[in-house]
Amino acid sequence: MAPGVWTIVEQRDGEIRKITYEIVSEGRRLADELGQKLTVVLLGSDIKDKATELGHYGADRVLVADDPRLGTYTTGAYVSVISQLAKAEEPAMILMGASSQGKDLSARLSARMGAGMAQDCTAFSLEDGNLVAIRPTYAGKAYEKVTFEDSWPQMATARPNVMSIAEPDTSRSAEVVDASFNLEDSAVMTKVVEVRKDESGKIDLTEADKIVSGGRGMKGPENYKILEDLAEVIGATVGASRSAVDAGWRPHSDQVGQTGKVVSPNLYIACGISGAIQHLAGMSTSKVIVAINKDEEAPIFQKADYGVVGDLFEVVPALTEEVKKYL
Amino acid sequence: MNIIVCLKQVPDTETQIKIAPEGKSIVKDDIKWVMNPYDEFGVEEALKLKEKFGGEVTVVGLGPKRVTESIRTALAMGADKGILINDDALEGSDSFATAKALATAIKDLDYDLIFTGQRGVDDDMGVVGASIAEFLGIPQLSVIVKMEVAEDGKSLTAHRPVEGQVLVIESSLPALVTTQKGLNEPRYATLPGIMKAKRKPLEEKTLADLGLDPAQFGEGGRKVKILEITPPPKRTEGKIVEGETPQEKAAGLAKLLHEEAKIF
Numbered sequence: 377m378a379p380g381v382w383t384i385v386e387q388r389d390g391e392i393r394k395i396t397y398e399i400v401s402e403g404r405r406l407a408d409e410l411g412q413k414l415t416v417v418l419l420g421s422d423i424k425d426k427a428t429e430l431g432h433y434g435a436d437r438v439l440v441a442d443d444p445r446l447g448t449y450t451t452g453a454y455v456s457v458i459s460q461l462a463k464a465e466e467p468a469m470i471l472m473g474a475s476s477q478g479k480d481l482s483a484r485l486s487a488r489m490g491a492g493m494a495q496d497c498t499a500f501s502l503e504d505g506n507l508v509a510i511r512p513t514y515a516g517k518a519y520e521k522v523t524f525e526d527s528w529p530q531m532a533t534a535r536p537n538v539m540s541i542a543e544p545d546t547s548r549s550a551e552v553v554d555a556s557f558n559l560e561d562s563a564v565m566t567k568v569v570e571v572r573k574d575e576s577g578k579i580d581l582t583e584a585d586k587i588v589s590g591g592r593g594m595k596g597p598e599n600y601k602i603l604e605d606l607a608e609v610i611g612a613t614v615g616a617s618r619s620a621v622d623a624g625w626r627p628h629s630d631q632v633g634q635t636g637k638v639v640s641p642n643l644y645i646a647c648g649i650s651g652a653i654q655h656l657a658g659m660s661t662s663k664v665i666v667a668i669n670k671d672e673e674a675p676i677f678q679k680a681d682y683g684v685v686g687d688l689f690e691v692v693p694a695l696t697e698e699v700k701k702y703l
Numbered sequence: 704m705n706i707i708v709c710l711k712q713v714p715d716t717e718t719q720i721k722i723a724p725e726g727k728s729i730v731k732d733d734i735k736w737v738m739n740p741y742d743e744f745g746v747e748e749a750l751k752l753k754e755k756f757g758g759e760v761t762v763v764g765l766g767p768k769r770v771t772e773s774i775r776t777a778l779a780m781g782a783d784k785g786i787l788i789n790d791d792a793l794e795g796s797d798s799f800a801t802a803k804a805l806a807t808a809i810k811d812l813d814y815d816l817i818f819t820g821q822r823g824v825d826d827d828m829g830v831v832g833a834s835i836a837e838f839l840g841i842p843q844l845s846v847i848v849k850m851e852v853a854e855d856g857k858s859l860t861a862h863r864p865v866e867g868q869v870l871v872i873e874s875s876l877p878a879l880v881t882t883q884k885g886l887n888e889p890r891y892a893t894l895p896g897i898m899k900a901k902r903k904p905l906e907e908k909t910l911a912d913l914g915l916d917p918a919q920f921g922e923g924g925r926k927v928k929i930l931e932i933t934p935p936p937k938r939t940e941g942k943i944v945e946g947e948t949p950q951e952k953a954a955g956l957a958k959l960l961h962e963e964a965k966i967f
């Protein structure tokens with residue numbers, strides 16, 4: 377095993393995604409503590425110009441794999457290329473974000489590398505030079521502290537929005553290295569035939585900085601307008617409980633919880649949501665939790681930093697007006 | 704079209720999790736065990752495909768004897784046969800080892816499609832599906848909410864939501880699909896279904912039957928080692944925002960979010 381921390385970049389249409397900065401910042405911190413180099417692996421098509429910025433965020437080296445077939449992520453192509461590079465250089469650790477792409481990629485890459493993998497971690501540290509990761513399990517009802525034994529490389533993904541991004545330092549620069557790899561067409565395996573963009577411009581719940589969620593207490597789909605108004609004012613994305621989704625009021629993609637999305641925003645406002653264990657599973661790592669519920673006994677209040685006991689149809693519109701004073 | 708559905712048995716989502724005295728596992732008595740909710744979508748989708756294309760649906764579970772119950776549930780829903788990989792040496796296996804054993808059992812079966820859940824609601828890993836696909840050398844399509852198999856049964860198109868987009872992905876078969884909520888509404892087992900399930904074949908296999916070395920499984924074979932399991936970190940005690948009217952409460956909340964939480 378050779379030293380070195382690797383992080384994998386996530387880009388879409390040539391733009392680097394926020395999760396990348398979270399994981400590069402974290403990789404930098406670990407590499408410093410280990411006294412090792414941080415290599416950032418950048419895959420894409422015509423992507424090399426992004427290396428400079430990654431240097432500012434702490435990369436010592438940017439390993440660039442440029443190929444038209446790497447422009448859009450496919451599991452097969454990315455796993456093939458990264459595994460070749462990792463087998464050639466033998467980094468000690470490979471870290472990436474637990475985004476849709478990162479989860480898919482890390483799972484398969486770990487199997488190809490014959491390595492242990494810890495998914496969706498909320499904290500990393502080091503013990504005797506080994507990666508130690510904390511990860512919520514049983515839907516956040518327990519936290520696991522794990523490390524890696526006789527397993528190389530040590531692989532883990534980080535839950536989006538949890539790890540902080542370092543200030544970029546424009547005086548830093550990375551060595552940019554062209555990766556050598558051999559990508560067979562047969563390794564690609566799947567084809568993305570269409571990308572349907574969400575035209576609403578809505579930020580995905582897993583990436584949102586603020587979320588306003590509505591549950592069965594919303595009474596009907598038409599009432600989500602008041603949540604959308606608040607969300608618009610504070611720059612939030614609207615989410616929902618499963619009851620609201622199952623009632624057909626909101627799409628599946630809005631569901632937060634154990635069988636929905638796991639989110640970690642800075643602010644989570646639960647409106648008319650009772651706080652069932654399966655809902656809490658999806659939002660308990662949010663930084664600030666607000667509950668607005670007319671039932672003071674609702675379990676959501678036990679998780680909330682700020683609770684308002686009241687009718688959401690009165691409180692939410694009033695809140696929308698009140699927050700304007702601070703914006 | 705022959706379809707494999709991997710089925711993991713997990714604690715019911717209502718379960719209170721108690722940590723064992725040694726601090727490295729959970730107390731497993733008094734748990735109500737159920738089929739991983741995502742695997743229900745896998746069973747349902749497999750049955751729908753079978754109704755259209757014919758063929759057999761085989762459910763494969765790995766775990767102790769109690770997993771038989773969940774396999775029987777899938778058989779009662781309409782699956783044709785079950786396989787349980789059960790071996791004392793498997794207790795405590797990590798995702799890598801679990802996938803290895805499942806892939807080895809599946810390898811010799813005749814299959815066009817494999818379903819796994821996008822993640823287990825116990826360990827919240829979501830690694831086993833992709834690893835099985837890797838070990839079998841077939842494509843994986845992860846977190847799928849909609850899918851269609853071509854009329855000739857040789858390829859499939861699947862919808863995969865990612866942040867702010869839905870990717871429409873095409874793949875040849877055989878392939879492995881990991882299921883996400885939205886894919887379908889799982890059917891309930893009917894009484895005749897339950898009666899029939901009792902007579903459907905359910906085979907048990909040990910590691911030796913699969914030609915695998917027990918030393919690579921269980922606690923000892925883990926690549927990811929559990930140092931400790933703890934309760935979730937305590938959140939600081941919350942505040943109830945006081946006020947006579949909704950307006951006052953809203954004003955108080957906005958002020959707290961501004962001054963104390965520094966959200967805006």
Ligand SMILES: Cc1cc2nc3c(=O)[nH]c(=O)nc-3n(C[C@H](O)[C@H](O)[C@H](O)COP(=O)(O)OP(=O)(O)OC[C@H]3O[C@@H](n4cnc5c(N)ncnc54)[C@H](O)[C@@H]3O)c2cc1C
Pocket residue numbers: 590591592593594616617618619620631632633634635636637647648649650651652653654655658668669670671674686687688689716740
């Ligand atoms: C296997 C499984 C998986 C699940 N996965 C999920 C999941 O991923 N996500 C999820 O959310 N749930 C999930 N659930 C469902 C979960 O158990 C709850 O049923 C669900 O979260 C309840 O949604 P709710 O809080 O909106 O509704 P309720 O529990 O009905 O709560 C509605 C709340 O609104 C309040 N209210 C009503 N009117 C007003 C008003 N005018 N003003 C203020 N408050 C009001 C009420 O006091 C009440 O507290 C799952 C369940 C199972 C079994």
Ligand SMILES: Nc1ncnc2c1ncn2[C@@H]1O[C@H](COP(=O)(O)O)[C@@H](O)[C@H]1O
Pocket residue numbers: 709710711712739741742763764765766798801805818819820821822823824826827828829830831832
């Ligand atoms: N012990 C197991 N037996 C059968 N299938 C499993 C097992 N473990 C995981 N799987 C499958 O892999 C999916 C994801 O599980 P995991 O990777 O553990 O989160 C589950 O929904 C199952 O379909």
